[in-house]
Amino acid sequence: MLLPSFDYYHPQSLPEALSLLGEMGDQARPLAGGTDLLVNLKLKKLAPKVLLDLSGLEELQGNGTDEGLVSLGALNTASRLASGGPEVPGLLAMGAGSLGSPQVRNRATLGGNLVTARPAADICLPLLALGARVVLAGPSGQRQVSLDGYFKGPGYTVKEPGEILTHVLLDAPRPGVGGGYQKLGLRQAMEIALVNVAAHLELEDDGKTVALARVALGAVAPFPMLSPGAAQVLQGAPAGEKIFTEAAEAAAAEARPIDDHRGSAAYRQDMVRTLTLRALRQALSQAQGSKEEQA
Numbered sequence: 001m002l003l004p005s006f007d008y009y010h011p012q013s014l015p016e017a018l019s020l021l022g023e024m025g026d027q028a029r030p031l032a033g034g035t036d037l038l039v040n041l042k043l044k045k046l047a048p049k050v051l052l053d054l055s056g057l058e059e060l061q062g063n064g065t066d067e068g069l070v071s072l073g074a075l076n077t078a079s080r081l082a083s084g085g086p087e088v089p090g091l092l093a094m095g096a097g098s099l100g101s102p103q104v105r106n107r108a109t110l111g112g113n114l115v116t117a118r119p120a121a122d123i124c125l126p127l128l129a130l131g132a133r134v135v136l137a138g139p140s141g142q143r144q145v146s147l148d149g150y151f152k153g154p155g156y157t158v159k160e161p162g163e164i165l166t167h168v169l170l171d172a173p174r175p176g177v178g179g180g181y182q183k184l185g186l187r188q189a190m191e192i193a194l195v196n197v198a199a200h201l202e203l204e205d206d207g208k209t210v211a212l213a214r215v216a217l218g219a220v221a222p223f224p225m226l227s228p229g230a231a232q233v234l235q236g237a238p239a240g241e242k243i244f245t246e247a248a249e250a251a252a253a254e255a256r257p258i259d260d261h262r263g264s265a266a267y268r269q270d271m272v273r274t275l276t277l278r279a280l281r282q283a284l285s286q287a288q289g290s291k292e293e294q295a
Protein backbone atom coordinates (compact mmCIF):
# COMPACT_ATOMS: atom_id res chain seq x y z
CA MET A 1 0.00 0.00 0.00
CA LEU A 2 1.39 3.37 -1.00
CA LEU A 3 1.09 6.55 0.98
CA PRO A 4 -1.00 9.27 -0.68
CA SER A 5 0.89 12.45 -1.53
CA PHE A 6 1.10 15.29 0.99
CA ASP A 7 3.22 18.33 1.75
CA TYR A 8 5.70 17.91 4.60
CA TYR A 9 6.65 20.65 7.07
CA HIS A 10 9.26 20.40 9.82
CA PRO A 11 8.69 23.38 12.14
CA GLN A 12 11.49 24.15 14.61
CA SER A 13 9.45 25.76 17.41
CA LEU A 14 6.03 25.47 19.01
CA PRO A 15 4.90 28.96 17.91
CA GLU A 16 5.89 28.11 14.31
CA ALA A 17 3.99 24.80 14.45
CA LEU A 18 0.89 26.45 15.95
CA SER A 19 0.95 29.17 13.34
CA LEU A 20 1.19 26.63 10.48
CA LEU A 21 -1.61 24.59 12.04
CA GLY A 22 -3.73 27.74 12.35
CA GLU A 23 -3.12 28.72 8.71
CA MET A 24 -3.89 25.30 7.27
CA GLY A 25 -6.78 24.26 9.51
CA ASP A 26 -8.31 20.87 8.74
CA GLN A 27 -5.86 20.31 5.86
CA ALA A 28 -2.94 19.71 8.26
CA ARG A 29 -2.17 16.97 10.80
CA PRO A 30 0.64 16.84 13.37
CA LEU A 31 2.95 13.84 12.89
CA ALA A 32 4.72 12.29 15.91
CA GLY A 33 5.81 8.62 15.68
CA GLY A 34 3.46 7.96 12.77
CA THR A 35 2.40 4.51 14.02
CA ASP A 36 -1.26 5.49 13.84
CA LEU A 37 -1.26 8.33 11.38
CA LEU A 38 0.74 6.67 8.60
CA VAL A 39 -1.34 3.49 8.89
CA ASN A 40 -4.52 5.56 8.55
CA LEU A 41 -3.08 7.38 5.52
CA LYS A 42 -2.22 4.09 3.84
CA LEU A 43 -5.69 2.73 4.60
CA LYS A 44 -7.13 5.97 3.13
CA LYS A 45 -9.06 6.63 6.36
CA LEU A 46 -7.44 10.09 6.48
CA ALA A 47 -6.19 12.30 3.67
CA PRO A 48 -4.56 15.44 5.12
CA LYS A 49 -2.87 17.65 2.53
CA VAL A 50 -0.08 18.57 4.95
CA LEU A 51 1.87 16.71 7.65
CA LEU A 52 3.54 18.80 10.37
CA ASP A 53 6.42 16.79 11.79
CA LEU A 54 6.65 17.58 15.53
CA SER A 55 10.12 16.09 16.02
CA GLY A 56 11.90 19.47 15.81
CA LEU A 57 9.94 20.97 18.71
CA GLU A 58 12.18 21.29 21.76
CA GLU A 59 9.10 22.20 23.83
CA LEU A 60 7.71 18.65 23.46
CA GLN A 61 10.94 16.85 24.43
CA GLY A 62 12.34 15.74 27.75
CA ASN A 63 11.17 15.22 31.29
CA GLY A 64 11.62 17.11 34.54
CA THR A 65 10.54 17.33 38.18
CA ASP A 66 9.63 20.51 40.02
CA GLU A 67 8.06 20.82 43.46
CA GLY A 68 6.68 17.29 43.53
CA LEU A 69 5.32 17.49 40.00
CA VAL A 70 6.69 15.53 37.04
CA SER A 71 6.42 16.87 33.50
CA LEU A 72 6.71 14.36 30.64
CA GLY A 73 7.16 15.65 27.08
CA ALA A 74 4.67 14.52 24.44
CA LEU A 75 7.49 13.12 22.28
CA ASN A 76 8.58 10.54 24.86
CA THR A 77 8.49 7.21 23.06
CA ALA A 78 6.89 4.15 24.63
CA SER A 79 10.38 2.56 24.76
CA ARG A 80 11.76 5.46 26.73
CA LEU A 81 8.85 5.36 29.20
CA ALA A 82 9.13 1.58 29.49
CA SER A 83 12.76 1.87 30.53
CA GLY A 84 11.63 3.88 33.58
CA GLY A 85 13.83 6.40 35.37
CA PRO A 86 13.30 8.71 38.34
CA GLU A 87 10.47 10.70 36.71
CA VAL A 88 8.52 7.78 35.29
CA PRO A 89 6.06 6.07 37.67
CA GLY A 90 6.32 2.25 37.59
CA LEU A 91 2.70 2.00 36.47
CA LEU A 92 3.35 4.09 33.38
CA ALA A 93 6.48 2.08 32.55
CA MET A 94 4.43 -1.14 32.74
CA GLY A 95 1.72 0.16 30.39
CA ALA A 96 4.21 1.60 27.90
CA GLY A 97 6.21 -1.64 27.94
CA SER A 98 3.14 -3.63 26.92
CA LEU A 99 2.40 -1.52 23.83
CA GLY A 100 2.84 -3.26 20.47
CA SER A 101 6.30 -4.61 19.65
CA PRO A 102 9.82 -3.20 20.23
CA GLN A 103 9.73 -1.60 16.76
CA VAL A 104 6.37 0.08 17.44
CA ARG A 105 7.48 1.18 20.93
CA ASN A 106 10.57 2.84 19.44
CA ARG A 107 8.34 5.15 17.37
CA ALA A 108 5.01 5.43 19.26
CA THR A 109 4.81 8.52 21.47
CA LEU A 110 3.02 9.53 24.64
CA GLY A 111 1.28 12.41 22.83
CA GLY A 112 0.20 10.21 19.92
CA ASN A 113 -1.31 7.66 22.28
CA LEU A 114 -3.28 10.37 24.13
CA VAL A 115 -4.53 12.03 20.93
CA THR A 116 -5.44 8.75 19.25
CA ALA A 117 -7.46 7.95 22.40
CA ARG A 118 -8.23 4.31 21.73
CA PRO A 119 -10.48 2.70 24.37
CA ALA A 120 -7.67 0.25 25.29
CA ALA A 121 -4.66 2.57 24.83
CA ASP A 122 -1.74 1.27 26.91
CA ILE A 123 -0.30 4.68 27.85
CA CYS A 124 -3.65 6.42 28.43
CA LEU A 125 -4.82 3.90 31.02
CA PRO A 126 -1.90 4.24 33.47
CA LEU A 127 -1.98 8.03 33.08
CA LEU A 128 -5.70 8.09 33.91
CA ALA A 129 -5.10 5.99 37.03
CA LEU A 130 -2.21 8.30 38.00
CA GLY A 131 -4.48 11.37 37.90
CA ALA A 132 -2.50 13.01 35.07
CA ARG A 133 -3.26 16.32 33.38
CA VAL A 134 -2.47 17.09 29.75
CA VAL A 135 -1.17 20.47 28.61
CA LEU A 136 -2.62 21.68 25.31
CA ALA A 137 -1.09 24.64 23.47
CA GLY A 138 -3.25 26.55 21.02
CA PRO A 139 -3.52 29.92 19.28
CA SER A 140 -4.70 31.63 22.47
CA GLY A 141 -2.19 30.06 24.88
CA GLN A 142 -1.97 26.93 27.00
CA ARG A 143 -4.60 25.09 28.98
CA GLN A 144 -4.45 22.12 31.36
CA VAL A 145 -7.08 19.40 31.22
CA SER A 146 -7.47 16.57 33.71
CA LEU A 147 -7.45 13.23 31.88
CA ASP A 148 -10.63 12.44 33.74
CA GLY A 149 -12.48 14.88 31.46
CA TYR A 150 -10.29 14.65 28.38
CA PHE A 151 -11.64 11.57 26.56
CA LYS A 152 -14.94 11.94 24.70
CA GLY A 153 -15.14 8.84 22.48
CA PRO A 154 -12.96 6.49 20.44
CA GLY A 155 -10.37 8.78 18.81
CA TYR A 156 -12.21 11.82 20.09
CA THR A 157 -11.05 14.15 22.90
CA VAL A 158 -11.52 17.73 24.09
CA LYS A 159 -8.37 18.73 22.12
CA GLU A 160 -9.25 21.25 19.40
CA PRO A 161 -7.82 20.70 15.88
CA GLY A 162 -5.59 23.82 16.21
CA GLU A 163 -4.02 22.57 19.47
CA ILE A 164 -0.84 20.58 20.10
CA LEU A 165 -0.44 18.38 23.16
CA THR A 166 2.90 19.49 24.61
CA HIS A 167 3.29 17.48 27.83
CA VAL A 168 1.68 15.64 30.69
CA LEU A 169 1.81 16.59 34.39
CA LEU A 170 1.82 14.03 37.19
CA ASP A 171 2.56 13.76 40.89
CA ALA A 172 6.17 12.63 41.28
CA PRO A 173 6.66 8.99 42.36
CA ARG A 174 7.05 8.75 46.15
CA PRO A 175 7.22 6.11 48.89
CA GLY A 176 3.93 4.43 49.82
CA VAL A 177 2.57 4.76 46.29
CA GLY A 178 2.30 1.83 43.90
CA GLY A 179 0.69 0.75 40.67
CA GLY A 180 -0.42 -2.42 38.94
CA TYR A 181 -1.08 -3.00 35.24
CA GLN A 182 -2.83 -5.99 33.72
CA LYS A 183 -3.48 -6.52 30.02
CA LEU A 184 -5.39 -9.38 28.48
CA GLY A 185 -5.17 -9.93 24.74
CA LEU A 186 -5.93 -12.73 22.33
CA ARG A 187 -2.14 -13.00 21.80
CA GLN A 188 0.81 -12.45 24.14
CA ALA A 189 2.35 -9.62 22.07
CA MET A 190 1.48 -7.07 19.34
CA GLU A 191 -2.02 -6.95 20.68
CA ILE A 192 -4.56 -4.27 21.47
CA ALA A 193 -6.07 -5.30 24.82
CA LEU A 194 -9.32 -7.22 25.05
CA VAL A 195 -9.46 -5.80 28.56
CA ASN A 196 -6.80 -3.83 30.47
CA VAL A 197 -6.76 -2.44 33.99
CA ALA A 198 -4.46 0.08 35.69
CA ALA A 199 -4.61 0.45 39.48
CA HIS A 200 -2.99 3.20 41.55
CA LEU A 201 -2.78 2.97 45.36
CA GLU A 202 -1.49 5.50 47.88
CA LEU A 203 -1.03 4.22 51.44
CA GLU A 204 -1.22 6.14 54.71
CA ASP A 205 1.92 6.37 56.87
CA ASP A 206 0.87 3.14 58.63
CA GLY A 207 1.64 1.32 55.34
CA LYS A 208 -1.76 -0.45 55.43
CA THR A 209 -4.66 1.97 55.04
CA VAL A 210 -5.55 3.18 51.55
CA ALA A 211 -5.28 6.97 51.43
CA LEU A 212 -6.22 7.25 47.76
CA ALA A 213 -7.00 4.82 44.96
CA ARG A 214 -7.83 5.01 41.27
CA VAL A 215 -8.76 2.11 39.01
CA ALA A 216 -8.81 2.72 35.24
CA LEU A 217 -10.50 0.27 32.86
CA GLY A 218 -9.78 -0.19 29.15
CA ALA A 219 -11.75 -1.69 26.24
CA VAL A 220 -14.98 -1.75 28.25
CA ALA A 221 -16.34 1.69 27.29
CA PRO A 222 -15.95 4.03 24.27
CA PHE A 223 -12.84 5.51 25.96
CA PRO A 224 -10.56 4.71 28.91
CA MET A 225 -12.72 5.08 32.03
CA LEU A 226 -12.22 5.38 35.79
CA SER A 227 -14.23 3.23 38.20
CA PRO A 228 -15.52 5.62 40.90
CA GLY A 229 -17.13 2.65 42.70
CA ALA A 230 -13.81 0.84 43.10
CA ALA A 231 -12.12 4.03 44.34
CA GLN A 232 -14.86 4.58 46.89
CA VAL A 233 -14.65 1.03 48.26
CA LEU A 234 -10.87 1.28 48.63
CA GLN A 235 -10.49 4.75 50.08
CA GLY A 236 -9.90 4.68 53.85
CA ALA A 237 -10.04 0.86 54.02
CA PRO A 238 -7.26 -1.52 55.12
CA ALA A 239 -5.54 -2.73 51.93
CA GLY A 240 -5.97 -6.48 51.44
CA GLU A 241 -7.86 -9.30 49.75
CA LYS A 242 -11.28 -8.55 51.26
CA ILE A 243 -11.43 -4.97 50.10
CA PHE A 244 -9.71 -5.71 46.78
CA THR A 245 -12.39 -8.33 46.00
CA GLU A 246 -15.13 -5.78 46.72
CA ALA A 247 -13.39 -3.16 44.58
CA ALA A 248 -13.02 -5.65 41.71
CA GLU A 249 -16.75 -6.36 41.96
CA ALA A 250 -17.52 -2.63 41.85
CA ALA A 251 -15.28 -2.16 38.80
CA ALA A 252 -16.97 -5.05 36.96
CA ALA A 253 -20.39 -3.56 37.75
CA GLU A 254 -19.37 -0.19 36.30
CA ALA A 255 -17.70 -1.52 33.14
CA ARG A 256 -19.81 -1.01 30.00
CA PRO A 257 -18.45 -3.58 27.52
CA ILE A 258 -20.21 -4.58 24.34
CA ASP A 259 -20.11 -7.83 22.35
CA ASP A 260 -17.76 -7.73 19.38
CA HIS A 261 -15.85 -10.16 17.17
CA ARG A 262 -13.01 -10.38 19.71
CA GLY A 263 -15.03 -11.22 22.84
CA SER A 264 -18.43 -11.10 24.49
CA ALA A 265 -19.51 -8.39 26.91
CA ALA A 266 -20.04 -10.99 29.66
CA TYR A 267 -16.50 -12.35 29.25
CA ARG A 268 -15.02 -8.85 29.34
CA GLN A 269 -16.97 -8.06 32.50
CA ASP A 270 -15.61 -11.21 34.18
CA MET A 271 -12.12 -10.27 33.10
CA VAL A 272 -12.47 -6.78 34.58
CA ARG A 273 -13.13 -8.46 37.94
CA THR A 274 -10.10 -10.77 37.64
CA LEU A 275 -7.68 -8.18 36.26
CA THR A 276 -8.71 -5.51 38.80
CA LEU A 277 -7.98 -7.92 41.64
CA ARG A 278 -4.57 -8.76 40.16
CA ALA A 279 -3.71 -5.12 39.46
CA LEU A 280 -4.59 -4.11 43.04
CA ARG A 281 -2.41 -6.90 44.49
CA GLN A 282 0.45 -5.73 42.26
CA ALA A 283 -0.10 -2.09 43.29
CA LEU A 284 -0.05 -2.99 46.99
CA SER A 285 3.15 -4.95 46.66
CA GLN A 286 4.79 -2.02 44.83
CA ALA A 287 3.50 0.52 47.39
CA GLN A 288 4.73 -1.54 50.34
CA GLY A 289 8.04 -2.24 48.61
CA SER A 290 8.63 1.47 48.08
CA LYS A 291 7.93 2.13 51.78
CA GLU A 292 10.43 -0.54 52.84
CA GLU A 293 13.07 0.93 50.52
CA GLN A 294 12.56 4.28 52.23
CA ALA A 295 12.88 2.80 55.76
Ligand SMILES: Cc1cc2nc3c(=O)[nH]c(=O)nc-3n(C[C@H](O)[C@H](O)[C@H](O)COP(=O)(O)OP(=O)(O)OC[C@H]3O[C@@H](n4cnc5c(N)ncnc54)[C@H](O)[C@@H]3O)c2cc1C
Pocket: 029, 030, 031, 032, 033, 034, 035, 036, 037, 038, 039, 054, 074, 098, 099, 100, 101, 104, 107, 108, 109, 110, 111, 112, 113, 114, 115, 116, 118, 120, 121, 122, 123, 163, 164, 165, 166, 190, 191, 192, 193
Ligand atom coordinates in the same frame (compact mmCIF):
# COMPACT_ATOMS: atom_id res chain seq x y z
C1 LIG B 1 1.43 -2.70 14.77
C2 LIG B 1 0.85 -1.74 15.77
C3 LIG B 1 0.61 -2.17 17.08
C4 LIG B 1 0.07 -1.29 18.01
N1 LIG B 1 -0.15 -1.75 19.29
C5 LIG B 1 -0.64 -0.90 20.22
C6 LIG B 1 -0.84 -1.37 21.57
O1 LIG B 1 -0.59 -2.52 21.92
N2 LIG B 1 -1.35 -0.47 22.46
C7 LIG B 1 -1.65 0.83 22.12
O2 LIG B 1 -2.08 1.59 22.98
N3 LIG B 1 -1.48 1.27 20.85
C8 LIG B 1 -0.98 0.46 19.90
N4 LIG B 1 -0.79 0.90 18.62
C9 LIG B 1 -1.20 2.27 18.27
C10 LIG B 1 -0.08 3.34 18.31
O3 LIG B 1 1.21 2.76 18.25
C11 LIG B 1 -0.18 4.23 19.54
O4 LIG B 1 -1.45 4.83 19.65
C12 LIG B 1 0.90 5.32 19.55
O5 LIG B 1 1.10 5.77 20.87
C13 LIG B 1 0.59 6.52 18.65
O6 LIG B 1 1.65 7.44 18.77
P1 LIG B 1 2.40 8.05 17.51
O7 LIG B 1 3.47 8.91 18.04
O8 LIG B 1 2.84 6.98 16.56
O9 LIG B 1 1.22 8.90 16.87
P2 LIG B 1 1.04 9.40 15.35
O10 LIG B 1 0.67 8.25 14.51
O11 LIG B 1 2.17 10.23 14.91
O12 LIG B 1 -0.24 10.34 15.56
C14 LIG B 1 -1.48 9.82 15.95
C15 LIG B 1 -2.51 10.96 15.98
O13 LIG B 1 -2.20 11.87 17.02
C16 LIG B 1 -1.92 13.19 16.50
N5 LIG B 1 -0.82 13.67 17.32
C17 LIG B 1 0.31 13.00 17.66
N6 LIG B 1 1.03 13.69 18.56
C18 LIG B 1 0.36 14.84 18.79
C19 LIG B 1 0.60 15.96 19.63
N7 LIG B 1 1.66 16.03 20.44
N8 LIG B 1 -0.31 16.97 19.62
C20 LIG B 1 -1.40 16.92 18.81
N9 LIG B 1 -1.69 15.87 17.99
C21 LIG B 1 -0.81 14.84 17.99
C22 LIG B 1 -1.63 12.98 15.04
O14 LIG B 1 -1.99 14.12 14.28
C23 LIG B 1 -2.53 11.80 14.71
O15 LIG B 1 -3.85 12.24 14.51
C24 LIG B 1 -0.24 0.05 17.64
C25 LIG B 1 0.01 0.49 16.32
C26 LIG B 1 0.57 -0.39 15.41
C27 LIG B 1 0.84 0.09 14.01
